[in-house]
Amino acid sequence: MDVTIPILILAIPLFMFVFLGLTGMKMSHKVAGILGTCGMGTVLVLAYYTAFQYFFSGADIFINGAGERLQYLVFDQTWLQFTENLVIKLGFLLDPISAMMLVVITTISFMVHLYSMGYMRDHHGVYEHGFQRFYAFLSLFSFSMLGLVVAPNIFQMYIFWELVGASSYLLIGFYYTKPSAVSASKKAFIVTRFADLGFLIGILTLSWYTGTFNFTELTSIPVEGMAGVSQVNIGTAEYVRGIFANSAAPTFMGASVLTWALVLIFMGGMGKSAMMPLHIWLPDAMEGPTPVSALIHAATMVVAGVYLVARLFPLYLMEEAALDIIVVVGAVTALYAAMVACTQLDIKRVLAFSTISQIAFMMVSLGVARPEFHHGLGYMASMFHLFTHAMFKALLFLCAGALIHAIGSNNYTEMHGLRKHMPITHVAFLIGCLAIAGIIPFAGFFSKDEILTACFGHSIFWYIWMSAVAGLTAFYMFRLYYLIFWWKEHKTPEGHHAPHDQPWTMTLPLVILSVVSCVAGFVPFGNLVTWNGHPMFESVDFFTNLKALDWSVASISLLVALAAIGLATVMYRKENALPSKMRNALPALWTWCFHRFYFDELYMFITHRIIFGCISRPLAWFDRHVIDGTMDAFATITNKASEVIKPLQSGQIQMYVWYYLVGALLLGGITALCVI
Amino acid sequence: MEITAIYYLVPALVMFCCGVYGFITRKNMIAMLISLELMLNAVDINFVVFNRYLYPEQMEGMFFTLFAIAIAAAETALAIAIIINIFRAAKNIDVRSLNEMKF
Amino acid sequence: MESVGSIILYFIVALSMIVFSVMAVTTRKILRAATYLLFTLFAAAVVYFMLDYEFLGAVQIAVYAGGIVVLFVFAILLTSKPGDNTERLTSKSRFLGGLAAVATLALAGYALVSRCSMAFASKPVMEAPDMQSVGEALLGSGHGEYLLPFEAVSVLLLACIIGGVVVARKR
Numbered sequence: 001m002d003v004t005i006p007i008l009i010l011a012i013p014l015f016m017f018v019f020l021g022l023t024g025m026k027m028s029h030k031v032a033g034i035l036g037t038c039g040m041g042t043v044l045v046l047a048y049y050t051a052f053q054y055f056f057s058g059a060d061i062f063i064n065g066a067g068e069r070l071q072y073l074v075f076d077q078t079w080l081q082f083t084e085n086l087v088i089k090l091g092f093l094l095d096p097i098s099a100m101m102l103v104v105i106t107t108i109s110f111m112v113h114l115y116s117m118g119y120m121r122d123h124h125g126v127y128e129h130g131f132q133r134f135y136a137f138l139s140l141f142s143f144s145m146l147g148l149v150v151a152p153n154i155f156q157m158y159i160f161w162e163l164v165g166a167s168s169y170l171l172i173g174f175y176y177t178k179p180s181a182v183s184a185s186k187k188a189f190i191v192t193r194f195a196d197l198g199f200l201i202g203i204l205t206l207s208w209y210t211g212t213f214n215f216t217e218l219t220s221i222p223v224e225g226m227a228g229v230s231q232v233n234i235g236t237a238e239y240v241r242g243i244f245a246n247s248a249a250p251t252f253m254g255a256s257v258l259t260w261a262l263v264l265i266f267m268g269g270m271g272k273s274a275m276m277p278l279h280i281w282l283p284d285a286m287e288g289p290t291p292v293s294a295l296i297h298a299a300t301m302v303v304a305g306v307y308l309v310a311r312l313f314p315l316y317l318m319e320e321a322a323l324d325i326i327v328v329v330g331a332v333t334a335l336y337a338a339m340v341a342c343t344q345l346d347i348k349r350v351l352a353f354s355t356i357s358q359i360a361f362m363m364v365s366l367g368v369a370r371p372e373f374h375h376g377l378g379y380m381a382s383m384f385h386l387f388t389h390a391m392f393k394a395l396l397f398l399c400a401g402a403l404i405h406a407i408g409s410n411n412y413t414e415m416h417g418l419r420k421h422m423p424i425t426h427v428a429f430l431i432g433c434l435a436i437a438g439i440i441p442f443a444g445f446f447s448k449d450e451i452l453t454a455c456f457g458h459s460i461f462w463y464i465w466m467s468a469v470a471g472l473t474a475f476y477m478f479r480l481y482y483l484i485f486w487w488k489e490h491k492t493p494e495g496h497h498a499p500h501d502q503p504w505t506m507t508l509p510l511v512i513l514s515v516v517s518c519v520a521g522f523v524p525f526g527n528l529v530t531w532n533g534h535p536m537f538e539s540v541d542f543f544t545n546l547k548a549l550d551w552s553v554a555s556i557s558l559l560v561a562l563a564a565i566g567l568a569t570v571m572y573r574k575e576n577a578l579p580s581k582m583r584n585a586l587p588a589l590w591t592w593c594f595h596r597f598y599f600d601e602l603y604m605f606i607t608h609r610i611i612f613g614c615i616s617r618p619l620a621w622f623d624r625h626v627i628d629g630t631m632d633a634f635a636t637i638t639n640k641a642s643e644v645i646k647p648l649q650s651g652q653i654q655m656y657v658w659y660y661l662v663g664a665l666l667l668g669g670i671t672a673l674c675v676i
Numbered sequence: 677m678e679i680t681a682i683y684y685l686v687p688a689l690v691m692f693c694c695g696v697y698g699f700i701t702r703k704n705m706i707a708m709l710i711s712l713e714l715m716l717n718a719v720d721i722n723f724v725v726f727n728r729y730l731y732p733e734q735m736e737g738m739f740f741t742l743f744a745i746a747i748a749a750a751e752t753a754l755a756i757a758i759i760i761n762i763f764r765a766a767k768n769i770d771v772r773s774l775n776e777m778k779f
Numbered sequence: 780m781e782s783v784g785s786i787i788l789y790f791i792v793a794l795s796m797i798v799f800s801v802m803a804v805t806t807r808k809i810l811r812a813a814t815y816l817l818f819t820l821f822a823a824a825v826v827y828f829m830l831d832y833e834f835l836g837a838v839q840i841a842v843y844a845g846g847i848v849v850l851f852v853f854a855i856l857l858t859s860k861p862g863d864n865t866e867r868l869t870s871k872s873r874f875l876g877g878l879a880a881v882a883t884l885a886l887a888g889y890a891l892v893s894r895c896s897m898a899f900a901s902k903p904v905m906e907a908p909d910m911q912s913v914g915e916a917l918l919g920s921g922h923g924e925y926l927l928p929f930e931a932v933s934v935l936l937l938a939c940i941i942g943g944v945v946v947a948r949k950r
Contacts, residue, residue, distance in 0.1 A: 651775030654700055661696065661879055668886050672893070679781055679789055682891065682898040684826060687793040689887050691800040691819065693880040698804030701868055701876035706855055707809055710816050713847065714800050717823050728830040730897070732905035735916055738832050739925050745842050746932045750939035752847045756854045757947035763858045 005046050006074045006092040006150070009102070012043050013143035017136050024132025033120075033127075036135035037113040040106070040142065047106040047146075054099040055528055062094070069533035071095040071216055076152055085211060093152035093215065096529040097310055097383055101149035104390045105300050107516075109142045111394065111509035112295040118506035119291055119401055134174060134289070141167035145300050149307060153213035154203050157308070161199070161272070164304065165192050168296050172288040184284035191281040195271020202264030206315075209257060219314040262315060262322040269305025274356045275363065276333040280599055282356055286348040286410075290401030293348060298355050298397050299390035306362045306386055313366065313379055313531050323367045327458075330363030331465050336597065338472035342479065343593040347400050347412045350480050351393070354436065357473060358389050364466060365451040368458035369531065377457065379531035381450030388443035388520045392435035395513035399429040402506055403484065406499035412480065416487040421499045426485050428510040433481045435517045437474035438561045445558070446521035446545050452557050453550045463553075471560040478568035488575045521545060681729040684721060692718035705759050705769045709752065716748050789829065796822040807864045813851045820844050831907040 016039040024032050054062050054072075061072050076091030113135070120134060121127045128134075144163035151157035166189075173185030207213050269275075274282035285297050296302070309316060309326065316322050334357045341353035362382040369378025402425045407415055419426040435442035438449065448470060455463040524544040526536030537544055571578045583590045592598070648659070691714055698711030720741045727737025763769050781789075796819055803815035820843045827836035891898055920926045 653771055653774065657700060658879075661700070661883075665882055665886055668890075672886065672890055677781070677786055678901055679786065680899045680901055682895075683789065683793070684830075685891060685898065687796045689884060689891070690797045692887070693884045694800040694804050696883050697876040697880040700879050701872050702804065704809055706851065706858065707804075707812055710812050710851065711804055713816060713843075714803065714819065717820060717843075721823055721826055724827060724830055724832060724835065728832070728905065729900050729902060732903045734923065735908060735913070736923070738835055738908070739916065739928075741835060742838060743925075743928055743932055745838055747935065749842050749847055750936050752850060753943050754939055754946065756850055757943040759854060760857060760947050769858050 003075050003092075005050055006094075009043055009046050009050065010092070010143060010146055010150075012039050012046075013139045013146065015039075016139035017143060020132055020136035020139060024136055027132070029121075029127035029131040032132040032135055033113075033117045036139060037110070037117065039139065040110045040113045043142070043146075044106040044110045047102040050094070051099040051103045054094050055096075067535050069096050069528075069530075069535075071533075073152055073216070088155050088213070089153055090156055091152040092150045094150070096533060097307065098149045100383060100387060100529055101307065102146065104387055105142065105145050105149065108295055108299040108390055108394045109138070109145075111398070111513060112291040113138060115294075115398055115401070115506050115509045116289070116291045118503045119405055120289065130174065134171075137167055137170045137174070138292075138295070141171065141296060141301075145304075148304060152215060154207070154215065154218070154312075155213045157311070158196075158200065158203060161268070161304065162196065164301050165189060165196070165272070168192075168285070168301055171292040171296060172285045174288055174292065178287070180284075181287040184281075184287040188281035188285050191278055192271040195278050196268050198264040199268020199271075202261045202266075202268065205257060205261040205264065209261075215311055219312060256319070258315075259319045259321050262312070262319055263325060265312065266305075266309060266322065266326060269308045270329065271305070272308075273302050273305025273359045273363065274333075275305070275329050275360065276336055277599065279333065279337070279356050280603060283349050283352045283596070286346070286352050290348065290397060290404055293352075294394045294397030294401065297352065298393040302355060302359055303362065303386050303390070306359060306366065306382060309363070309366050310379065310383060310531075313369070316366075317371065323369075325367075327364055327367030327462060330360040330367055331462060331469075333357070334360035334364065334466065334469045335472075338469050338476065339593050340596050341476040342472065343590060345413060346410045347403065347415070347480065347484065348397075348410055350476065351396055351400060354396075354473065354477065355393060357469065358385070358393065358436070361448065361451055361466065361469075362386055362389070364462065365454055368454050368462060370458065371531070373454065373457040375534060375536055376531040377450060377536075378454035380526055380529055380536065381447060381454050383529045384523075384525040385444075385447035385451055387523070387525070388435070388447045388517070391513055391520050392432045392443055392517040395428060395510065395517055396432040396436070398506070398510055398513065399425050399432060402502050402510070403499075405502060405506075412484050415484045417485070418499060419485040424507055424510060425502075428514045429481060429485070431514045431517050433477045436477050437565060438470055438557060439565075440554075440558060441518070441521060441546075443517045443520035445554075446549075447525075449549060449554045449557055453553045456550075456553055467557055467560055470557055471564040474561040474564035475568050478565045479572050482568060482572035486573050681725055684725045688718040688721040688725070691715075691721075703770050703772055705762070705771050706756075708771065709755055709759070713748065713752070716744065720744055785829065788825070792822050792825045792829070795819075796826075807867070809855050809859060810852070813848060813855060816851070817844055817848045820848065831905055833907060834910065834913050 016036055020032055020036060027035075053059070055069075061070070063069050072094045074092040074094055076089050076093075078087055079090045080088040082088070116134065116138070120131050141164065144160050144167055148157055148160035148164055151160060169185050169189040172188055173181050175181045203213075206218070210218060212218060267278075271278045282297060282302065286293055288297070316326075337353040337357035337360065341350050341357065344350045344353065362385050365378045365382035365385065367378070369376045369382070402422065403412075403415060403418065404410055406418075406422060409415075431442065435444040438445045452463060452466055452470065455466050522542055522545055524537065524540045526544070526548065527540050530536060537548065571582070595601070695711045695713075695715030695718065698714065699708055702708050702711060723737040723741045723744075725737075727734065731737070759769055762774065766773055799815045799818040799822065803812050803819060806812050806815065820839065824836045824839040824844070827833075827839055916924050917929055918924075918926055
């Protein structure tokens with residue numbers, strides 16, 4: 001395969017970042033926006049072409065005789081060679097998940113580029129301050145995210161992982177004159193950096209024991225022990241397993257080193273993917289412009305943690321303990337976020353918590369995936385959900401952006417009854433809600449159903465748990481929907497225009513993403529993305545997914561979703577007293593949910609009271625009085641001594657000669673006495 | 677009577693001590709410079725004498741003296757330029773009047 | 780064993796060296812001090828000749844006696860009127876200067892005497908270096924040859940010329 005196109009996929013966004021960043025202020029807002037969008041459009045076409053080639057060309061570098069998809073290294077250049085073994089390479093790896101992520105990232109990124117042309121200006125058509133900077137940062141983010149997903153080794157992934165974090169920081173803090181945006185960006189950066197510390201330690205531990213950074217070598221699937229799975233790559237996996245399974249392998253606090261490495265790497269993923277208890281940054285990250293929330297904090301960056309676990313999935317399979325941890329963290333997070341989302345008042349926060357919950361779904365799905373059950377259905381379901389969720393969550397965020405743009409507030413108590421004013425947004429939002437709630441035939445139904453099936457195959461407990469969360473999802477999404485679009489008549493405040501649908505640059509992405517959300521569920525994912533590249537279906541047509549459904553699971557989840565939607569309809573379709581009654585019935589629960597279970601307060605307590613109060617303050621005192629005091633004493637002594645010896649500088653040259661002569665004679669005398 | 681190295685070294689030493697005396701006592705800057713030249717010459721003589729008496733097959737001492745003479749010439753020229761400049765500013769060349777550079 | 784002539788010459792030179800250097804630092808007339816310095820320099824040149832370094836002696840006369848002393852004389856004439864006496868030295872400063880000189884003399888003399896075997900070594904036979912070997916040593920770059928210091932000194936002299944012009948010119 002030609003390397004030009006993969007290189008261009010990475011180079012164009014990077015060039016756009018540099019170009020717009022350096023010369024953006026010299027050009028008009030519109031030109032900068034069009035340039036950025038065109039650049040992203042080119043990348044979109046190239047990425048689609050690459051993914052198409054990978055999935056459908058049937059070339060023998062991508063797919064072998066048995067119909068299994070292979071990993072293909074487009075290029076892999078040595079970047080830094082520290083020692084013979086420690087080599088950092090930069091490359092471009094094509095495999096099912098990276099090809100799928102290329103499609104997701106470029107699609108959403110292009111939509112957001114287009115959408116921002118309309119969003120980042122006020123009602124009089126005046127562009128916002130820093131519009132060019134915004135596009136430069138968007139390009140930087142796209143570059144970093146693309147580099148992350150195509151990384152063929154864990155170190156390159158880490159580099160781009162941090163770049164993604166940095167660009168997320170820049171974009172959350174885009175309105176840098178707003179104190180809340182500044183603190184939100186700092187919070188996001190610090191929390192994810194803290195998680196990345198674990199990630200880095202995990203990487204180092206893993207590569208110290210395996211001697212390699214490469215994913216291909218780390219995750220090649222061993223031959224034995226897996227029924228129905230043939231060999232894909234012969235690499236060092238058996239060697240890896242040998243090292244870690246060796247009874248002499250080092251252990252730490254009762255767990256093997258491999259478990260520790262995998263859990264630490266998962267910690268990095270927890271930070272980026274906002275798993276509890278490291279989720280606190282994501283709701284605050286909504287301070288950024290809404291298109292940014294759609295791109296980074298819903299569709300692409302936050303699924304990086306899921307992607308990381310999926311990348312290393314064969315390694316995780318070796319340690320079921322790590323997978324169990326993932327299941328527990330994911331399930332708890334899913335329930336927590338769904339409960340909190342039921343009570344929030346800010347439209348973007350509801351969507352943020354919904355994102356946390358949905359990502360937790362993906363995590364759980366990965367955690368319950370086992371090769372024995374339907375060829376690792378959970379893995380496929382997780383990636384499928386990642387794909388569909390990116391589409392409909394971006395759609396929901398862009399709708400939210402349109403609403404916020406029209407109303408000028410995030411608070412949806414000011415939005416009631418908008419369905420007549422903004423029909424397109426209304427329909428698009430409804431499609432997004434149906435998709436996330438899991439109503440057939442929208443995209444979310446299929447992916448969520450696969451996840452629930454995978455849970456069912458793993459353990460009945462987690463199946464019931466996740467079904468309940470799915471019901472909650474449907475409930476809070478339709479609560480949001482009714483409160484925005486129905487509830488009561490919209491009253492436009494005095495002196496404002498009545499809200500209306502937006503210009504085509506904002507509407508077109510909504511329409512496209514709505515269509516995608518309707519049909520994405522029919523993509524035969526089981527044949528495209530599986531954990532070992534082995535296709536799940538013998539033959540494929542448009543209704544493959546429908547036929548493959550496990551109807552016992554699907555009908556139950558459908559019933560749960562419909563019941564939740566019905567409940568939401570009863571409670572929120574018209575203004576009534578039911579919600580407040582319910583709130584009064586369970587005041588403690590409602591308060592805890594509304595305050596997000598006091599997680600922020602807990603963190604504040606830990607950082608301010610314990611870390612700052614008990615550790616930092618004594619250290620500061622020590623620094624100020626002991627260390628600084630010592631240095632000050634040196635300075636004072638020097639100063640005093642200088643005052644004393646200052647008169648020796650009399651300005652009389654012959655006095656200096658005297659000093660010199662006496663010194664020289666003394667030295668000469670001492671030398672003479674000692675030597676002779 | 678044989679003229680050994682010390683026969684040359686002792687007059688050079690006396691010359692050096694004269695230079696030290698003059699450099700410390702004289703207030704006229706040109707007189708100080710003259711004392712300086714005396715000291716320099718005493719050292720030059722020492723170099724040459726040691727070269728001649730101890731290492732006659734080499735020429736290090738002689739060349740050292742040669743370069744020292746060149747540098748002395750340069751140094752004297754500059755010093756005299758400075759002295760003339762000071763004379764222009766202060767109307768005398770008494771070293772005691774030059775105490776501007778004290779603390 | 781030296782010839783009688785050279786012994787007599789030595790005594791004349793040593794005596795004049797000591798006497799003229801003492802007079803150079805004690806006379807109150809500055810122009811005379813310069814003249815006594817000139818005689819001392821001549822004596823040093825004669826020492827170089829006696830030690831078979833003819834080239835060095837010639838340089839001493841040409842540069843020191845011919846160049847530097849003339850420079851002194853010019854400077855003296857520029858900065859003082861003829862017949863000016865410098866002020867009489869106080870006995871205190873004279874005492875202190877003498878003390879310094881005697882201390883130096885004592886220290887150096889002690890060092891000299893303690894190395895008497897070296898100090899009383901007889902003069903070895905040496906073929907006087909001819910001009911060709913001196914020139915080759917001055918412009919060669921091998922061991923015991925001095926191209927680099929030669930060039931460095933040439934640059935130094937250039938810098939000195941420029942510096943002298945800059946410092947002394949009228950502003």
